[in-house]
Amino acid sequence: MDKAEHYRELKAEIDSVVAGETSITARYATAACILAQAMAPRFFWTGFYVVDPLKEAELVVGPYQGTLGCLRIPFGRGVCGHVAATGEPIIVPDVHAFPGHIACDSASNSEIVVPVFDAEGKLAAVLDVDSTLLDAFDDVDQAGLVAICNSLLIA
Template identity: 80%
Template sequence: MDKAAVYRDLKAEIESVVSGETSVTARYATASCILAEAFRPRFFWTGFYVVDPLKARELVVGPYQGTLGCLRIPFGRGVCGHVAATQEPIIVPDVHAFPGHIACDSATNSEIVLPVFDKDGQLAAVLDIDSTEPDAFDEADRDGLAAICEILLVV
């Protein structure tokens, strides 16, 4: 099965499991788990950094699967902070070459991060996926993950 088809199946599975669930935490935790299990070992760290409502322009670690994550990331700092500031997805083939990369785990070599928006179109979180493999992500990952991010908001 090609990667696009895998993502379509995962989106349907996540959508089915979280249908009717009003807790954003539960929705993010479910997506993290399903994605991590589906792509293990390529996905080394899979999770969410949530916009902290008490500290403007700062992300705080949310539900994830993997090794210890950074607890807080300011907007504009590192890959996740960059996505929070720009609200655009990014694929980083070599995190060591990314200016200001935050090494939460030194085993990470590549990363993909996507914005997650709430029902009002405001940034709610970022989905962060790390790999120990260099250049592990491509446009099929970006498109499949973006479609999954769209179903995570609570309506």
Template identity: 80%
Template sequence: MDKVTAYRDLKAEIEAVVAGETSTTARYATAACLLAQAFQPRYFWTGFYLVDPLKPRELVIGPYQGTLGCLRIPFGRGVCGHVAETEMPIIVPDVHAFPGHIACDAASNSEIVVPVFDPAGKLAAVLDVDSTDYDAFDEIDEAGLVAICQVILTA
């Protein structure tokens, strides 16, 4: 199965599983699990950093699959903080070359981060996917993950 088809099928599966679920934690946990399972071993770490309602300029670790993640990331810092600040997805072929990269796990070599918006269009979280491979992500991954992130909180 090619990646385009894999992402399309996974989006439909995630939509079906979370449809009607009122818990955002359950929605994020389901998406992280299904994404990690579908793309392992290329996906080394898969999870969400949530906008902290008590500290709205910080991300706090949410549901994830993988090794220990950073607990908090300020907006504007590292790859996840950059996406929280800009609200735009990013592909980083070599995280060690990214200015201000936060090394939560030294095994990560490339990363893709995608914003997640609530139904009102406000930033709710970022989806962070890391790989031990360099240059592991491309525009197909970005389009697939953006499509999935559009339905996580709205299905």
């Protein structure tokens, strides 16, 4: 099976497991778990940073699989903060070359971050995936993760 097909199957699995689930935390936790398990060891850290409703220009760590994550990330700072500020996904082949990269874990070498929007089109969270490999992500990963994130908040 090719990688694009694998992502389609993962999306169908996530959609099936979270169908009817109203808890956003449960939906994020399920997606992080399924992705981390299916893509290991390439996915070293897989999780969500959620827009803090009390500090709307900050992300706070949400459900994830992996080593200890950063607790808070301001919009515009690091890769996740960049995506929160722009609303656009990003692939970073070498995080050490990304200006302002926040090193939550020194084992991370590449990263992909995808925004998650609510039904009104407002940023709700970002999906952050790190790899210990350099240049671990490509356009197929981005398309697959965007598709998963686009349906994640639809109960």
